[in-house]
Amino acid sequence: MQNTVNQSIMPVTTKIKDNGHLEIGGCDVVELAEKYGTPLYVFDEETIRKCCRQYKEAFSSYSNISTLFASKAFMTQAICAILKDEGFGLDVVSGGEIYTASSANFPMERCYFNGNNKSSEELELAIETGVGRITVDNFFEMELLNSIAQSKNIQVDVILRITPGIECHTHEYIQTGHLDSKFGFDMTQVDEAIELIQERYHNLNLKGLHGHLGSQIFETYVYSDLVEIVVAEFARIRDKFGIVLEEMNLGGGLGVQYISEDDPPSIYEIADVILTALKQNLAKYDLSEPKIVVEPGRSIVSNAGVTLYTVGSSKQVPEGKKYVAVDGGMADNPRPAMYQAKYYGIIANKANEKPAETVTIAGRYCESGDILINDAELPETEPGDIICIFCTGAYNYSMSSNYNRVPKPAGIIVQEGQSDVIIKRETYQDLISLDVIPERLKKNNCSVR
Numbered sequence: 003m004q005n006t007v008n009q010s011i012m013p014v015t016t017k018i019k020d021n022g023h024l025e026i027g028g029c030d031v032v033e034l035a036e037k038y039g040t041p042l043y044v045f046d047e048e049t050i051r052k053c054c055r056q057y058k059e060a061f062s063s064y065s066n067i068s069t070l071f072a073s074k075a076f077m078t079q080a081i082c083a084i085l086k087d088e089g090f091g092l093d094v095v096s097g098g099e100i101y102t103a104s105s106a107n108f109p110m111e112r113c114y115f116n117g118n119n120k121s122s123e124e125l126e127l128a129i130e131t132g133v134g135r136i137t138v139d140n141f142f143e144m145e146l147l148n149s150i151a152q153s154k155n156i157q158v159d160v161i162l163r164i165t166p167g168i169e170c171h172t173h174e175y176i177q178t179g180h181l182d183s184k185f186g187f188d189m190t191q192v193d194e195a196i197e198l199i200q201e202r203y204h205n206l207n208l209k210g211l212h213g214h215l216g217s218q219i220f221e222t223y224v225y226s227d228l229v230e231i232v233v234a235e236f237a238r239i240r241d242k243f244g245i246v247l248e249e250m251n252l253g254g255g256l257g258v259q260y261i262s263e264d265d266p267p268s269i270y271e272i273a274d275v276i277l278t279a280l281k282q283n284l285a286k287y288d289l290s291e292p293k294i295v296v297e298p299g300r301s302i303v304s305n306a307g308v309t310l311y312t313v314g315s316s317k318q319v320p321e322g323k324k325y326v327a328v329d330g331g332m333a334d335n336p337r338p339a340m341y342q343a344k345y346y347g348i349i350a351n352k353a354n355e356k357p358a359e360t361v362t363i364a365g366r367y368c369e370s371g372d373i374l375i376n377d378a379e380l381p382e383t384e385p386g387d388i389i390c391i392f393c394t395g396a397y398n399y400s401m402s403s404n405y406n407r408v409p410k411p412a413g414i415i416v417q418e419g420q421s422d423v424i425i426k427r428e429t430y431q432d433l434i435s436l437d438v439i440p441e442r443l444k445k446n447n448c449s450v451r
């Protein structure tokens with residue numbers, strides 16, 4: 003089967019120019035660093051769109067399929083515009099994501115609202131903006147959502163998030179499908195949830211079930227296991243309650259290649275596994291074809307994004323490592339510190355030079371754990387070099403912080419030699435814009451005693 007964009011570390015438009023500079027989206031990366039400053043998030047539009055099309059194509063043999071982008075991986079108004087254009091919906095998990103989508107004129111009926119502790123304000127916002135489905139995660143939320151819907155005298159379409167009891171071999175922080183997960187109803191609680199909807203929560207319309215396994219998944223069999231479990235549950239619910247559910251949401255989770263050792267399956271393989279398991283299991287229980295929803299996040303944007311940094315100081319530990327420090331780190335990419343995530347990087351202005359030293363690329367933040375890459379093989383590094391770290395499009399900007407009061411980087415999108423800002427660089431003024439000094443502290447002059 004054909005390779006897909008999640009299987010190569012670099013954006014699809016990546017080239018090395020004759021002058022040794024890296025090129026992405028037809029733009030000289032070193033010039034981008036000069037023009038916009040560093041650190042800089044760069045997104046290649048062609049890679050994102052190609053990935054969206056690969057998902058569409060992979061599932062095209064099934065007529066009733068919805069593809070969503072799990073926006074927590076990377077959410078801005080510009081990405082909403084691209085996904086809208088590609089015919090995707092959105093998996094949203096907060097009021098802020100709903101607000102962003104709605105402000106970008108995203109078709110809100112294509113949004114699914116997930117999360118294990120949605121507030122009543124967030125649920126109200128979802129209803130007001132016309133979010134298409136709300137995934138009910140637990141009994142508390144069911145009651146809350148029903149009372150909001152009741153007070154507005156409306157019906158809300160919901161799907162139940164279940165915990166299918168499948169463990170995938172990914173980092174424990176990003177597993178979600180195992181039995182003691184904080185997300186969703188245990189399989190033994192599904193009947194009670196359905197009874198409550200039938201008997202008490204008359205403002206909720208049950209449309210289907212939702213199971214999400216986790217993230218950065220490399221095994222395909224977990225998806226056929228998931229389909230088997232969810233289809234069996236559809237059949238059981240039909241037999242016990244006489245309810246024919248319409249929708250099966252299989253979540254996201256497909257892994258991507260961060261480093262050459264990573265070997266994720268292709269989007270086509272995943273679709274094939276899902277559709278084959280679906281066909282077999284629907285036939286087994288004599289069920290008609292439900293609507294299938296898939297909601298990849300990481301695999302849509304990760305490989306499309308790179309982060310550019312400028313090399314500053316370096317330190318050779320006598321008889322030890324050489325540290326090369328860059329102007330960003332754990333605040334713009336918390337994944338190495340949080341999950342021991344590994345990345346691949348090169349010197350963008352020396353992309354055609356052979357490795358000459360093994361260095362540890364350190365961030366600029368005040369934590370010893372702020373290391374972006376251990377033991378990177380790079381050409382001789384010098385201050386001013388531009389380091390490009392690949393596959394940073396997912397869960398980097400969306401997890402970024404202002405740790406050490408460093409302004410967040412800008413983000414740009416590149417396409418056929420053109421570059422456009424999609425996230426402005428934060429300023430010092432932005433950093434203090436929400437700060438308030440209470441009057442009494444001003445009066446006291448806040449002297450140190």
Ligand SMILES: *Cc1c(COP(=O)(O)O)cnc(C)c1O
Nearest residue numbers: 072214217218254255298299300
């Ligand atoms: C995070 C998440 C996704 C996307 O996961 P990826 O690993 O980024 O593809 C999909 N569905 C739900 C419910 C999620 O929480």
